[in-house]
Amino acid sequence: GENVEQHPSTLSVQEGDSAVIKCTYSDSASNYFPWYKQELGKGPQLIIDIRSNVGEKKDQRIAVTLNKTAKHFSLHITETQPEDSAVYFCAASNQGGSEKLVFGKGMKLTVNP
């Protein structure tokens, strides 16, 4: 089955810096890659997603890239702000197949003011 690896597990940056989170997946049938942000005491909140027919997607300060050949995808956050501090999860699924999300272990991002 699918296995998603995520790194680093923690990242601390200064406000205004960029942050990059990288994930790899194992199942070439996976075609949908969402990113979730989880704040303390809350459930995962979808922040951006990308499908396998697209190589890059951007939404304001957030961008995601996908390399299907290498089976990896990344989340880029620019101009980080303290409110970006949270745990970020990548996930993969085979939409049209199982549709269950397989998650990475998460990365705790701390943005220092």
Add this chain to the structure above:
Amino acid sequence: EPEVTQTPSHQVTQMGQEVILRCVPISNHLYFYWYRQILGQKVEFLVSFYNNEISEKSEIFDDQFSVERPDGSNFTLKIRSTKLEDSAMYFCASNSGGGNQPQHFGDGTRLSIL
């Protein structure tokens, strides 16, 4: 913005007791999911549900687990005889389905088994 709601936020139960976790998915959604997250570990898929039946379940979802949509709005997860290792955050999610639709999560129920 519509959201998935879960109750209770925290459930404490004695080992061996039955527990029911409740979820109200987004109203026009058709596909429903349960995930769990043991402290410090990955979010893990438990079960998906569509058209009043289970679509898929993981190895974790054994005979002690069941799901039900008792009415037009609620979606429940029942654990018949809880074990210590069932202690975790349980998240409900829903989407409008048909592929290519993102899953929206509730804030979870923290289940503590004593």
